[in-house]
Amino acid sequence: MAAATTYREPRRVDWAGIGFAVVLTLCIILPLLVVGTWAFANVWRYPSVLPQEFGLRYWNATLARADVWTAITTSISLAVVVTLISAIICLPAAFAFARLQFPGRSILFFSFLAGQAFPKFGLLVAIAGIFLQLNLIGNFWGVVLIQLVGTLLFMIWIPVAAFQGVDRRMEEAARDVGASPLRVFWSITLPQAGPTIGAAVLLTFVNTFYETEGAWLIGAPAIRTMPVLMISFINNQPVIQYGAVLSVLLWIPSFFALLFARRVISGGSFARGFGA
Amino acid sequence: MSLSPTSDIVGASKKSGGLIGLLLVAVPVLLIGWMIIYPIIAAVITTLWLRNDAGAYVFSTQTYRFFFTDGYSLANLGLTLWTTVVCAIILLVVCLPIALYLRFATGRLAVYVQGLAIFPLFVPSIILSYAFIRVLGPNGMLDILLNAAHLPKIRSPYLTPWGPVIGLVWDHIPLTVLILMAGLGSVSDASIEAAKDVGAGPVTRLWYIILPRISNSILVAASFAVLGIFSAFTLPYVLGPAAPEMMGPFMQRTFRDLYDPPNAITQAVVSFGFCIVFGLFYVRSVVRNQRAR
Amino acid sequence: MAVLDIKGVSKFFGSAVRAVDDFDLTVGNGELVCLLGPSGSGKSTLLRMIGGFETPSAGSITIDGDEVIHLPPERRPTGMVFQSHALWTHMNVFKNLAFGLKLRRLPADEIRRKVEDVLKLVGLTGYGTRQTHQLSGGQQQRVALARSLVLEPKILLLDEPFASLDQHLRERLREEVRDIQQRMGITTLFVTHGQDEALSMADRIVVMRDGRIEQVAAPDMLYREPATPFVAGFIGTMNLIEGEVKGGKFVRASFSHPLPIADGPAIFAVRPEALAIAPATGEGAARIHRVTDYGTHGLVDLELPDGTRHKAMVSEARDWKAGQPVTLAPRAFAAYRDNAVAYRSSTAS
Ligand SMILES: Nc1ncnc2c1ncn2[C@@H]1O[C@H](COP(=O)(O)OP(=O)(O)OP(=O)(O)O)[C@@H](O)[C@H]1O
Numbered sequence: 081m082a083a084a085t086t087y088r089e090p091r092r093v094d095w096a097g098i099g100f101a102v103v104l105t106l107c108i109i110l111p112l113l114v115v116g117t118w119a120f121a122n123v124w125r126y127p128s129v130l131p132q133e134f135g136l137r138y139w140n141a142t143l144a145r146a147d148v149w150t151a152i153t154t155s156i157s158l159a160v161v162v163t164l165i166s167a168i169i170c171l172p173a174a175f176a177f178a179r180l181q182f183p184g185r186s187i188l189f190f191s192f193l194a195g196q197a198f199p200k201f202g203l204l205v206a207i208a209g210i211f212l213q214l215n216l217i218g219n220f221w222g223v224v225l226i227q228l229v230g231t232l233l234f235m236i237w238i239p240v241a242a243f244q245g246v247d248r249r250m251e252e253a254a255r256d257v258g259a260s261p262l263r264v265f266w267s268i269t270l271p272q273a274g275p276t277i278g279a280a281v282l283l284t285f286v287n288t289f290y291e292t293e294g295a296w297l298i299g300a301p302a303i304r305t306m307p308v309l310m311i312s313f314i315n316n317q318p319v320i321q322y323g324a325v326l327s328v329l330l331w332i333p334s335f336f337a338l339l340f341a342r343r344v345i346s347g348g349s350f351a352r353g354f355g356a
Numbered sequence: 357m358s359l360s361p362t363s364d365i366v367g368a369s370k371k372s373g374g375l376i377g378l379l380l381v382a383v384p385v386l387l388i389g390w391m392i393i394y395p396i397i398a399a400v401i402t403t404l405w406l407r408n409d410a411g412a413y414v415f416s417t418q419t420y421r422f423f424f425t426d427g428y429s430l431a432n433l434g435l436t437l438w439t440t441v442v443c444a445i446i447l448l449v450v451c452l453p454i455a456l457y458l459r460f461a462t463g464r465l466a467v468y469v470q471g472l473a474i475f476p477l478f479v480p481s482i483i484l485s486y487a488f489i490r491v492l493g494p495n496g497m498l499d500i501l502l503n504a505a506h507l508p509k510i511r512s513p514y515l516t517p518w519g520p521v522i523g524l525v526w527d528h529i530p531l532t533v534l535i536l537m538a539g540l541g542s543v544s545d546a547s548i549e550a551a552k553d554v555g556a557g558p559v560t561r562l563w564y565i566i567l568p569r570i571s572n573s574i575l576v577a578a579s580f581a582v583l584g585i586f587s588a589f590t591l592p593y594v595l596g597p598a599a600p601e602m603m604g605p606f607m608q609r610t611f612r613d614l615y616d617p618p619n620a621i622t623q624a625v626v627s628f629g630f631c632i633v634f635g636l637f638y639v640r641s642v643v644r645n646q647r648a649r
Numbered sequence: 650m651a652v653l654d655i656k657g658v659s660k661f662f663g664s665a666v667r668a669v670d671d672f673d674l675t676v677g678n679g680e681l682v683c684l685l686g687p688s689g690s691g692k693s694t695l696l697r698m699i700g701g702f703e704t705p706s707a708g709s710i711t712i713d714g715d716e717v718i719h720l721p722p723e724r725r726p727t728g729m730v731f732q733s734h735a736l737w738t739h740m741n742v743f744k745n746l747a748f749g750l751k752l753r754r755l756p757a758d759e760i761r762r763k764v765e766d767v768l769k770l771v772g773l774t775g776y777g778t779r780q781t782h783q784l785s786g787g788q789q790q791r792v793a794l795a796r797s798l799v800l801e802p803k804i805l806l807l808d809e810p811f812a813s814l815d816q817h818l819r820e821r822l823r824e825e826v827r828d829i830q831q832r833m834g835i836t837t838l839f840v841t842h843g844q845d846e847a848l849s850m851a852d853r854i855v856v857m858r859d860g861r862i863e864q865v866a867a868p869d870m871l872y873r874e875p876a877t878p879f880v881a882g883f884i885g886t887m888n889l890i891e892g893e894v895k896g897g898k899f900v901r902a903s904f905s906h907p908l909p910i911a912d913g914p915a916i917f918a919v920r921p922e923a924l925a926i927a928p929a930t931g932e933g934a935a936r937i938h939r940v941t942d943y944g945t946h947g948l949v950d951l952e953l954p955d956g957t958r959h960k961a962m963v964s965e966a967r968d969w970k971a972g973q974p975v976t977l978a979p980r981a982f983a984a985y986r987d988n989a990v991a992y993r994s995s996t997a998s
Pocket residue numbers: 363364365366662666667668686687688689690691692693694695842
């Protein structure tokens with residue numbers, strides 16, 4: 081009798097996966113690598129495949145520019161103000177939607193979708209028409225308002241889900257051992273819903289930071305955020321490295337979003353919020 | 357993210373919560389009313405009731421007649437429609453295979469592919485525009501590589517209608533993939549194995565089992581893309597041709613550079629009109645989804 | 650320690666649902682009372698009203714004579730243990746136990762001492778630094794119990810605390826809880842679905858149905874003298890034969906038995922162990938449908954000619970065959986009429 085041969089499953093090569101990985105790497109990572117390389121190139125003349133000289137020369141040059149610093153401070157203060165206001169008005173509202181019973185609750189909850197039914201820039205133009213009469217064009221608070229509206233849907237819907245995800249019995253158990261409703265909220269509900277709410281706040285900050293269209297339409301030319309400055313670099317700046325360095329700087333908030341909010345995004349509820 | 361009834365067995369339903377609840381949600385709700393609903397209504401009204409010479413407001417379709425007889429406006433609208441349709445088609449052709457692959461694949465390669473597909477979500481479109489120019493623009497990376505391989509240069513899509521198409525597709529890949537994947541999640545393994553069992557090949561399975569199940573998700577993804585692309589601003593503004601231009605840059609220029617808000621708002625209302633079907637469908641899907649949970 | 654007095658308590662949800670309906674009960678000092686009843690009978694609702702999580706539509710609840718009905722849960726001297734343990738997952742075991750003590754502004758070393766004591770009580774010494782997800786299901790439920798006990802509540806309320814545990818663990822925890830409860834002499838109300846749980850733990854059992862009390866009795870009495878056909882059928886196994894009394898004789902199909910009550914409809918109740926069967930010559934009163942051998946005894950399924958099935962216990966299963974005709978001889982039985990006992994034989998079942 082022949083020696084027992086164990087059947088071995090043939091190793092299947094995941095050709096489709098390799099194909100997708102290669103194509104997506106080329107189309108998505110490569111362009112960004114090129115920008116990153118430009119940011120650290122002191123000299124890169126056509127047609128050399130690699131820069132002739134690497135270095136930080138243009139970092140110093142970019143960071144020495146006054147318009148860059150104004151843009152950075154404008155962007156950060158806008159994003160901080162908008163995120164703060166948004167959190168202050170939206171989180172209590174989210175709690176109310178999740179936990180209280182009041183007339184019109186459902187219709188009000190879905191009213192936050194109103195903005196989603198229209199093309200965004202058209203909506204911005206319509207809003208700008210109103211702002212024109214209120215003298216809010218070219219005004220810091222005009223930009224704050226228009227960016228604030230853009231954050232409402234996320235800042236309400238994600239925290240509502242977070243609050244609803246907190247087990248009621250945990251809260252009741254806290255009442256049972258003597259905690260007042262306010263204390264329960266502070267010691268139990270908020271810590272339980274915290275990570276998701278934190279992700280929503282972070283995403284709001286990042287989205288506001290990158291919001292270009294409202295800032296451009298309402299704010300220009302007085303209010304120049306980093307993305308707006310970037311547009312003018314692309315259109316009028318012959319030195320390529322300035323744009324590259326600014327791009328890398330601009331990407332920093334996204335990097336943090338990538339680190340901390342990724343799980344919320346790849347979880348199904350995020351896509352479902354978009355109607356999937 | 358659903359709004360489940362609060363009066364379930366667990367919670368002490370708060371009857372007194374009515375007024376407090378309304379107060380807590382008042383500010384965001386009023387903001388939506390003032391900054392979304394009111395501007396939309398106002399936009400329609402101000403473009404249809406114009407002030408005549410006597411100072412009285414009369415009904416008039418003049419701005420719309422101008423838009424639909426002006427050759428340049430029509431060319432812009434045409435370009436926008438073309439871009440939207442082309443982008444939507446390319447997005448589905450690109451993202452459906454990725455989503456299908458991710459639905460059925462396991463292992464580290466699939467995780468990597470998923471990470472890549474979602475990654476553009478973390479790249480703001482302005483950086484994307486810049487990267488586009490550095491790679492596909494004149495003397496960009498592609499030219500450098502072609503030159504190094506002694507091949508002729510390509511015609512750069514930068515500042516042609518294809519520029520915004522490429523940028524917009526790149527930008528919309530993550531959410532399209534996520535929406536399609538969420539839809540594919542509802543196709544059970546069992547139903548596919550059952551189809552295999554009766555001898556259905558891959559194409560048959562795709563056509564008769566999978567696609568019918570996710571047709572709604574495909575429509576949602578398409579609507580979402582249409583709404584985002586129709587009035588896109590940054591990418592067409594930076595990457596697209598100067599004339600004709602897409603509706604986004606067109607509106608911006610009419611509003612800010614030509615100081616002509618009435619016509620800009622007319623253009624906005626026209627784009628509302630073209631997107632309203634997709635918008636309503638999209639909102640209806642989201643609402644239905646929320647209620648189902 | 651404490652006496653719990655519930656008087657005329659009702660809870661309506663909307664106008665249609667009467668979750669609890671005019672409920673009266675007094676739980677004595679140190680007593681353990683089980684609330685037993687089918688799903689939806691209002692057990693949890695009653696418990697939640699005592700804990701303060703639900704406001705009664707009517708009635709009064711007093712603890713040691715003090716009305717508590719208007720107090721919010723945090724001001725009531727009650728401690729509640731939930732079915733899903735409801736531990737706070739963002740705190741470790743120590744913090745879970747210390748939370749209530751901190752709210753009472755006790756000094757830190759006293760908190761530490763109390764927490765250690767209660768951990769020892771529930772057999773979890775040294776588990777203080779564990780995160781809640783690092784505990785087994787049984788340990789989690791013990792921490793939940795400890796969280797209530799550490800505050801020394803006057804009334805302990807348990808809502809199916811072991812429902813999510815397996816049979817073996819459930820039996821062990823049941824004994825532990827009974828032990829602790831007796832040692833501390835704490836007045837306790839315990840909700841359960843399971844009759845064996847109730848029978849093995851309780852001083853008294855309240856059988857509930859549709860928000861009302863069917864019967865309150867000590868476990869042994871509940872089994873021996875169920876007050877209504879519902880209790881009879883709910884506790885243990887009982888053959889309930891619906892029939893007619895005519896001239897001092899209960900009749901149902903081919904089964905008849907002397908029953909000295911007035912003519913009219915009645916329910917004849919006999920436990921399987923009190924129903925003797927004998928081989929019949931000819932038709933008999935019933936036919937054996939199936940015999941199940943449990944080793945120590947056998948259980949015989951009987952079928953009356955009209956198709957109704959009943960059970961009888963036999964000492965030796967092998968003596969009986971399916972299809973065999975038998976006669977029925979109830980040794981002890983009761984009869985119900987109008988939802989109350991109409992007759993009980995002297996050697997009650
Ligand atoms: N918040 C509420 N709103 C409406 N009806 C309710 C509510 N809470 C309980 N009920 C109803 O009250 C009745 C009693 O419910 P309860 O939870 O007290 O039963 P239970 O005996 O604890 O059942 P189980 O053994 O399944 O836990 C049920 O019919 C239930 O549907």
